[in-house]
Amino acid sequence: MSTTWTEAVVVARHDPTPRIAVFDLARTDGEELWEFEPGAHIDVVTGADDMIRQYSLCGPANTRKQYRLAVLNEENSRGGSRAMHALAEGDTVRISAPRNRFGLSPARRHILVAGGIGITPLLAMVLELEATGGDYHLHYCSRSRSEAAFVGELENNSRVTFHFDDEAAEQRLDLARDAGPPDPDTALYVCGPGGFMDYVLDRAAELGWHPSALHKERFAAAATTLEAGTPGSGSFTVRLASTGAEYEVAEGESILDVLLDSGVDAPYSCQQGICGECVVRVLAGEPDHRDDVLTDAERADGMFTLCSSRALSSHLEVEL
Numbered sequence: 001m002s003t004t005w006t007e008a009v010v011v012a013r014h015d016p017t018p019r020i021a022v023f024d025l026a027r028t029d030g031e032e033l034w035e036f037e038p039g040a041h042i043d044v045v046t047g048a049d050d051m052i053r054q055y056s057l058c059g060p061a062n063t064r065k066q067y068r069l070a071v072l073n074e075e076n077s078r079g080g081s082r083a084m085h086a087l088a089e090g091d092t093v094r095i096s097a098p099r100n101r102f103g104l105s106p107a108r109r110h111i112l113v114a115g116g117i118g119i120t121p122l123l124a125m126v127l128e129l130e131a132t133g134g135d136y137h138l139h140y141c142s143r144s145r146s147e148a149a150f151v152g153e154l155e156n157n158s159r160v161t162f163h164f165d166d167e168a169a170e171q172r173l174d175l176a177r178d179a180g181p182p183d184p185d186t187a188l189y190v191c192g193p194g195g196f197m198d199y200v201l202d203r204a205a206e207l208g209w210h211p212s213a214l215h216k217e218r219f220a221a222a223a224t225t226l227e228a229g230t231p232g233s234g235s236f237t238v239r240l241a242s243t244g245a246e247y248e249v250a251e252g253e254s255i256l257d258v259l260l261d262s263g264v265d266a267p268y269s270c271q272q273g274i275c276g277e278c279v280v281r282v283l284a285g286e287p288d289h290r291d292d293v294l295t296d297a298e299r300a301d302g303m304f305t306l307c308s309s310r311a312l313s314s315h316l317e318v319e320l
């Protein structure tokens with residue numbers, strides 16, 4: 001894996017809610033961390049099994065001394081959030097350099113819609129837009145006030161509106177009212193649980209928002225099923241342009257797994273089609289895009305995720 005890593009120490013931890021822990025991380029060698037843009041995330045390696053998980057950076061982007069993460073202890077955790085919640089001040093973890101598939105667009109106005117722990121990348125955007133005088137409004141949805149992190153930091157900001165499921169119906173998110181009509185100078189960003197994101201994105205599409213104005217970051221892949229016999233489900237051959245080597249990708253396998261099993265040093269992180277680390281360019285063949293990270297324009301430009309996407313043609317050549 002070509003990701004750049006460093007060792008970091010937990011310099012502070014606090015738990016703003018019973019299920020959310022906020023960590024400040026600094027390099028163990030005292031050097032500065034990498035620069036990042038709001039919306040960026042890092043990989044964190046934790047637990048006895050060296051699990052790699054992605055967490056958005058939610059602190060201000062203008063400091064390289066520390067990174068701030070907020071981690072929800074997921075009910076259906078695969079182990080990553082539990083391992084994170086076991087960390088205490090002084091513990092060390094390995095972290096990657098930040099990557100960003102969810103940066104602020106050049107739009108004049110920014111509507112940010114957070115669901116639960118999806119506040120994390122949007123909080124970094126709020127801090128940046130505050131610092132630079134950007135025009136924005138944050139809509140922060142949560143099951144309840146007591147389950148929402150960063151309420152204290154945000155509640156006196158007139159450009160923030162909270163929407164709590166357990167409070168009056170009229171304060172719940174109404175995208176038509178809260179985002180206003182689609183506007184070519186406005187970008188709409190959404191981050192949160194999958195069902196929440198699907199709801200917001202579907203509603204935005206119904207309201208006439210152009211896909212290029214919608215920016216999203218998922219923490220888990222949208223559920224997809226690939227029935228045997230449907231287009232893209234079958235086997236195909238992938239060819240690497242650099243070596244000319246060819247690999248058979250059987251039904252049910254991913255290109256990334258086949259390459260890694262064959263000793264190819266392919267880039268990857270999430271293995272779910274949501275982080276963008278495994279993106280390469282397709283040089284020949286017909287791709288079957290199954291990621292949740294590339295835009296239509298990037299796909300049209302030949303970008304392709306090795307971890308989740310497949311081929312509709314019998315051969316696919318990629319730039320690797």
Ligand code: FES
Binds near residue numbers: 269271291306307308
């Ligand atoms: S490894 Fe994250 S998108 Fe493929």
